[in-house]
Amino acid sequence: xxxxxxxxxxxxxxxxxxxVLEWLVAEGDQVERNQPLVEVETTKSSLELPSPxxxxxxxxxxxxxxxxxxxxxxxxxxxxxxxxxIVGTVPVExxxxxxxxLSAVLDED
Amino acid sequence: xxxxxxHSGQAHPHTVEGTDPQLHVETHExxxxxxxxxxxxxxxxxxxxxxxxxxxxLNWTDAGWISALTGAGRRVIAVxxxxxxxxxxxxxxxxxxxxxxxxxxxxxxxDAGARPLLEGDPTSGLDVIGYSLGSRLxxxxxxxxxxxxxxxxxxxxxxxxxxxxxxxxxxxxxxADGTPIADESTAGLLKMAQLLPSNNVFALLSxxxxxxxxxxxxxxxVPRMPVLLVAGDxxxxxxxxxxxxxxxxxxxxxLLPARTHTNAxxxxxxxxxxxxxxxx
Numbered sequence: 001x002x003x004x005x006x007x008x009x010x011x012x013x014x015x016x017x018x019x020v021l022e023w024l025v026a027e028g029d030q031v032e033r034n035q036p037l038v039e040v041e042t043t044k045s046s047l048e049l050p051s052p053x054x055x056x057x058x059x060x061x062x063x064x065x066x067x068x069x070x071x072x073x074x075x076x077x078x079x080x081x082x083x084x085x086i087v088g089t090v091p092v093e094x095x096x097x098x099x100x101x102l103s104a105v106l107d108e109d
Numbered sequence: 110x111x112x113x114x115x116h117s118g119q120a121h122p123h124t125v126e127g128t129d130p131q132l133h134v135e136t137h138e139x140x141x142x143x144x145x146x147x148x149x150x151x152x153x154x155x156x157x158x159x160x161x162x163x164x165x166x167l168n169w170t171d172a173g174w175i176s177a178l179t180g181a182g183r184r185v186i187a188v189x190x191x192x193x194x195x196x197x198x199x200x201x202x203x204x205x206x207x208x209x210x211x212x213x214x215x216x217x218x219x220d221a222g223a224r225p226l227l228e229g230d231p232t233s234g235l236d237v238i239g240y241s242l243g244s245r246l247x248x249x250x251x252x253x254x255x256x257x258x259x260x261x262x263x264x265x266x267x268x269x270x271x272x273x274x275x276x277x278x279x280x281x282x283x284x285a286d287g288t289p290i291a292d293e294s295t296a297g298l299l300k301m302a303q304l305l306p307s308n309n310v311f312a313l314l315s316x317x318x319x320x321x322x323x324x325x326x327x328x329x330x331v332p333r334m335p336v337l338l339v340a341g342d343x344x345x346x347x348x349x350x351x352x353x354x355x356x357x358x359x360x361x362x363x364l365l366p367a368r369t370h371t372n373a374x375x376x377x378x379x380x381x382x383x384x385x386x387x388x389x
Binding site for chain 2: 013021022024034036039041043044045046047048050
């Protein structure tokens, strides 16, 4: 199993932080992609953040009333190893390497 | 046929009273429907009306309402008010009067497939959800369309209209030369208006001016269908909510703990209560 941490995403309009209003999932919950995760409030309005992917919630950052900065960790998921994506090792099919001779090889005949 | 979840952002094709209100409309089909034609036949549509200085994206999409409604099998019709979101900003002040906006909304919902309530047909009629200014518009819409509207949910509602007390000359002066606005409420509302790039601030001032010519008088026309009134318990504007409830035949009220006028809209409790109430 691998862990992936997701940050508070860019909320646009030059907003740099948000206050957690209410968590809609808890540590231990299995969530689906796009499932509502948390309500946050900015100087502009409140919004609901959907889950960027499926997984089991391992840790959430920011109790209700606390501020999280854009780009800082918001939630950590536990996912199966082969879906870890950029975190953890994923077998990558390498492109066949072309061998280039640095010196000319004359044909036999 | 469009696939489910895909919204159509077509320009509103009708003209009402000869001028084009240029209103942006979105329809969202329920998750369960294989195609939009099936959705029209199997679910009563829900009209969403946002508040002052807001828009569909902020008030409904980003707040999680569209997915909550379509996920529950509801078909959604959402409108950007004039000067807001993706709607145009008509020149004439008449386009911004509440009575004209209601006429435009009526045309929009009929164009989107809404039809009058029919006894025993749960797909007929229309449900309405409004927030703040959208609540005021919904109150009057429901009151004047008893054959169409099934139930309504009014969020952040108030007997008093903060826009009616808006100091228009002070706002215009501030925009012209930066003279600070003395009235706190006016300053706050103008700040809200300027916060969203999609707002046409001058159009919003026209809206305020138009609203002053048609102030909200809730007991002049009262909706007769069931209404759920919802507000944050820290929303000062909603202190008069019980007065609105007292005018209605069938009113239910819900207070959201620790929520303000600004952050009540994302509340899960609000969404769940609205879905339950409208499904009854």
